[in-house]
Amino acid sequence: MMNNVIVVAGGKGLRMGSDLPKQFIPIGGKPVLMRTIEMFYNFDNNINIILVLPLSHQGYWHQLCKEYNFTVSHKIATGGETRFHSVKNGLDMVDEGIVAVQDGVRPFASREMICRCFNAAHDFSAVVPAIDSTDSLRRVKADGKSEIIDRSQIRLVQTPQVFHVDILKKAYKTEYKTTFTDDASVVEFMGTDIHLVKGEVTNIKITTPLDLKIGELLINSI
Structure with missing residues (x-):
């Protein structure tokens, strides 16, 4: 089955305290976003890579690709109003097989x-990587009081989230809801x-x- 990945990169870098969007900030001498794309190319050098970027960032991305001689083949989709809409736009460039969202x-x-x-996605329709919580957790109730949560029942969700293409396309035909925090x-x-x-605990988000x-x-350390 064809492997696909939709890499969503619409961040504005507000929490980074930088004018440069966080996906373009160099880390180890190379922009974060290039490292993310290379990660999937190294997994499968025939993978169909779709990069979703805001229209206002696409010119700068092309400039970076020339500057860093970045030649990994990928397509570009235009980002939408929310992450949901960005993924939906990326899905238009996927036809069949298995698709990851990263x-x-x-x-x-x-x-x-x-x-x-x-x-795992070959055997299941929807696969999500997750790690155990090592912190104690509390739930804030409507009255402002809090209560402990059993952390053994909690998992911290990561990406890539991987799906059968037809399952994800069908799901994204629904109307957007604010409760949609990820593809799962x-x-x-x-x-x-x-x-x-x-x-993996090292699978951090920058x-x-x-x-x-x-x-x-x-x-x-690598």
Whole structure:
């Protein structure tokens, strides 16, 4: 089956405290977004890569590709009003097979974990990597009081989230809801069960200056 990945990169970098969107910030001498794309190319050099970018960022991306001599083949879709609409636009460039949806600023998933997600997707309709919570958790109730949550029942969700193409396309025909926080939530709304696979604590999302420093340490430890 054809492997596809939609890399969603619409961040404005507000939490990073930078004028440069976080997906374009260099880490280990290369923009974060390029590392994310290369991660999937190294998994499967025939994979169909769709990069979803706001129209206002596309010129700068082309400039970066020339500057860094970035030649990994990929298509570009234009981002939408929300992440939901951006993924929907990317799906228009996918025809068949298995499709992953990936945060553009999550560049450290191992090849083994990506394989684990794609392999599981052949047996299940919807696959999500997740890790255990190591922190204590509390739920804030309507009256303002809080109560403990059993963390053994909690998993922290990551990407890539991987699906049969027809399942994801069907799910994205529904109307947008603010409760759609990721692709799994859209698919689950349509009645499809979500299968969890083992994620990685190093599969971090680059959203703050601290994340950049951790990412540099990860690169230097490879």
